[in-house]
Amino acid sequence: MTRAGIDDNRSVARAADREATEREPRHRPWVGALLAAGIAAALGVAVAGIPREHAPLPLIARYALDIAIPRWKLTEPVNEIVYGTRGFDTFGETFLLLAAVMSVVVITRPREPRRGYFGEAAAGAREQTQDDPAVGADPTEQEARSAERREQGGASHGEEPVETPDAVPLGTPAPERAEAMTVVVRTAIRVVLPILAVAGLYLVVWGYSPGGGFPGGAVMLGVLLLVYAAFGRRKISRVIRPDLLENLELAGAALIIMTEFLGLVFQGSFSANWLPLAQLMTPLSGGVAQLFSASELIEVATGLAIVVFALLGISHDWAPDEGRGSSGGDGGQGQ
């Protein structure tokens, strides 16, 4: 068979392969359906017997409602439970979040330490994308590399980057560079951003009304993501840096540990209130609950930001694995 014929056969096989993946093979759908239906039926029987909307509130809920005002001077029982009565549970949850953030950071981290989430990979991009002649990459790797090169084509030898997206004159032919959004979106986000940021902080400070550190942190992440989406990564690169975010996150965690531990020191019980309670319906009225809530804002906002930007900035690491690279000389390892 001629070389062209072989190539032809290969492309046919690959096309068949692609079709097969598009048809999406499944694992034993009937067994899965049977198992899922069985478990759903068992759960359905179970939920038929649990208390419904006319049942009296459980004692623990009544207790929380009862002590919210006299003991914590909080008019928001949910916050009183989150940061007060069940503070230890929230404490554990915070560190579960921290553990998840650390796992994401470890999994997405490139081999060399980086100072920013974006852009730094470009410095070593030439070396990274070069095929090592001594190793001779296999066809799949060559294909993946060429695909990556195609994707990055615009970025590496495009036009000069501009300082701010606002400097790009209106009417520049689309698609605009993937740096920033159109002037309409940018203007809208400029208007909305301060309102959103203040609303997020309000949720935390006015903790005696619905709110608290968790929703506040999520709103702050939304603010960061809006800036990123509208103005591009260059605009946020001064704030969104791994070292800054990670230190802030750990400072928040330390603040939470201190808040809860000082209860043990001053009041004899972990997560007890050791701060004086201000008057009802003032920002300081929750005592230690408000401090906990504010630290939780730092923790959640920076933790989620670290996760999101670590995932956005994840790049392909072309350095060969230790096991694989050893056969073909030193394989560009450790130089």
Place this chain on the structure above:
Amino acid sequence: MILVNYLAAVALFGTGLYVLLTRRNLIKIVMGLSLMEASTYLFLVSLAYRAGSTAPILLSPPPGHTARQLAHGNVADPVLQNFCLTAVVIGVAVTAVFLSVVVRVAQHYRTLDADQVRAMRG
């Protein structure tokens, strides 16, 4: 008729489990897990519901009530709302970890098919 909500949560859970068991695409498996998480949110919030109740907020009680009366009156269960808050945060964290693992698997094996990822097989 809050039972409908309970059953909807169970149906969501079953759907998520079915996706988890039968799909081979890793992204879809993560989506199935998220469905199962979402079913717990629905279940917890439905469990907190009480017929004709108000929100468990003592800030501005309805006219003719004091905060103290409200605390002993007909309100939704704040403890279960707290559980839901906890579940949401943990759900986000777990999904993020799964997705980052999926990205690394895709880069390493150049596939998202769970059956092709078989480096650990004998």
